Amino acid sequence: MIAFFIRRLVGGVVMLLVISAVTFLIFFGLPRAAGQSTDQLAARFAGKSPTAETITAIKERFGFDDPLAVQYGNFLKSIVAGDTYDTGVEKIDCPAPCLGYSFRTNQSVTEQIVDRFPITLSLVVGAAIIWLLAGVSIGVLSALKRGSLFDRAAMIVALAGVSLPIFFTGLLSLTFVVHAWELLPPVSYHSFMDNPFKWASALILPWVTLAFLYAAMYARLTRAGMLETMGEDYIRTARAKGLPERTVITRHALRASLTPVLTIFGLDVGLLFGGAILTEQTFSLKGLGNLALEGVIGSDLPVVLGTVVTLSLAVIVMNLVVDVMYGILDPRVRLS
């Protein structure tokens, strides 16, 4: 089990290096390959209407004239050891893990990510709990009552959930629940530590909206998994032992059909940590997705690079968690 974990961990680190290298190449290598001068590149890092000195300073600071490998090496080094930026006006300290410095917002990227992360974390964790519970239970019930009114209704709602975009369901719920009926306070972010109740009540709407989409997918996934598992030979064996039907369903069928659901769950949560862009935009939450979007719109390369690396880190970590969980859940995985 330990060896299994270490193997996966090493694989994850290698994967992270590859992703960061590719991202780095896309943003710092491709423009030059396409014929952009280093001056133009540097201009994108400066704020609005930069002076010639600033551009030269940035160029030197980032080493745009160095070979790409050296630049990438410096990028990695600053993550591990931190860095100091000299804007020509002042020296800015960027402690490890330094993902770069945004000259547009005059903030280190790490700082911005740390600022935004709790918002995304709150959004994702709340929504994930709701969608996992709702999706799995609806899926199980649907599978057991296959063809019943409940099954059909649930699957129609699930189809709607998968098809309706968040900016539609989100705005609809905002309009009615918050503005027209005033059932919930306006959506905003409050620290969980300060006031858990306020934290939850102001986030319920985005949770439910985001969870609706995923719960729909999970209900379908669980239903399909359950239907398949219920046809397995070992379910027949469990019944032949004389086990009560409830034990057959929970201990035997559900356990086996949850494994694929769990895999998808890990990946989904990992992806959402990188930013639930649509949800954050719809509910004006300034999370990681919003940060990434701002970075892209403003051509703020360090921010884009930083958020991409964070996103891949989240996905890789969640993948690792899923792998380990898989090993715990399915004994056949442990040995292979």
Next chain:
Amino acid sequence: MAGATEHTRDGLPEAPAGTDTAGTDTAGAAAGGGQEPPRAFLEVRDLKIHFPTDDGLVKSVDGLSFQLERGSTLGIVGESGSGKSVTSLGILGLYNKRNSRMSGEIWLDGKELVGAPESEVRRLRGRDMAMIFQDPLSAMHPYYTVGAQIIEAYRVHNDVSKKVARKHAIDMLGKVGIPRPEQRVDDYPHQFSGGMRQRAMIAMALSCDPNLLIADEPTTALDVTVQAQILDLIRDLQEEFDSAVIMITHDLGVVAEVADDILVMYAGRAVEQAPVDDAFHRPLHPYTWGLLGSMPRLDRARSERLMPITGTPPSLINVPSGCAFHPRCPYRELNDGKSETERPELVEVEPGHRAACHLPLEKRREIWTDEIRPKL
């Protein structure tokens, strides 16, 4: 559809014909009162298991009757789709009432099962009747240790602590010949070899000391060398527990090895029923001859061809009229068209030996002695 109505109509006038043999008539479709008490430990009377599907009614078992005593073994043989496995799952009550129709009577130790409530049948399952499945790898849950699965089977029916159940599981594994059972008890099914897995499956089935053991092709997925061991094991355990065993197989070699009686099924019905010696030495149904002719034998020259049964097993939705075997029967011409129109009843021709065939008995004996036996 025409075939289906004809079928049921045929069933009524024919039923009294069986009165002198097994008393199949008393049952009818009524599972309520007025049943004759059983004479044997396991008595199946006019069992019908039908499955309504979009394509029509699948008559997997269509009027099957047999008896089985404790300590003896019944071998049920037949091709795929002849209703062998459906019969066994039906006896265990593993078919959902929502998508199947079951009628007739199943008497186990004086209790009627077809009309009994599901919860009652469930309590008997695993305790009084247990089953060994064909492929132990897919029949055991991959996520639980072998021990956990045996413990579970034992604890459903016995109110004991986990510790006691674990001890029992280890004992059972030892009893079925698994070396170092106190260690293997914590292994997962995929860590067992095929033969060991089937032994574990048997240990699980026997954990509650069932009176009726149904083995559905228990050796099909195993190596020949292991097959013999497993058959020996089942026989030894049967002696020890004095249980009744139903051995379902398409392998006549297995039947010859372990069974006391043999029941040959075709298209959901019994075509021949006999003590195992009679079935092998004096079979009285052309289908049984076909099965014997299809059996490869080492003591026969390789140049001689097997004598397979021509054609394919019939669809269970549109069972051929009259004798279901007639489209494949090489002797149907001898019956002046009776094969196509009239269903032959299972008639006792010798003590304990029944066959369902229109051919005159003497003719069948003649064909067997002159034509079939010399070629086997």
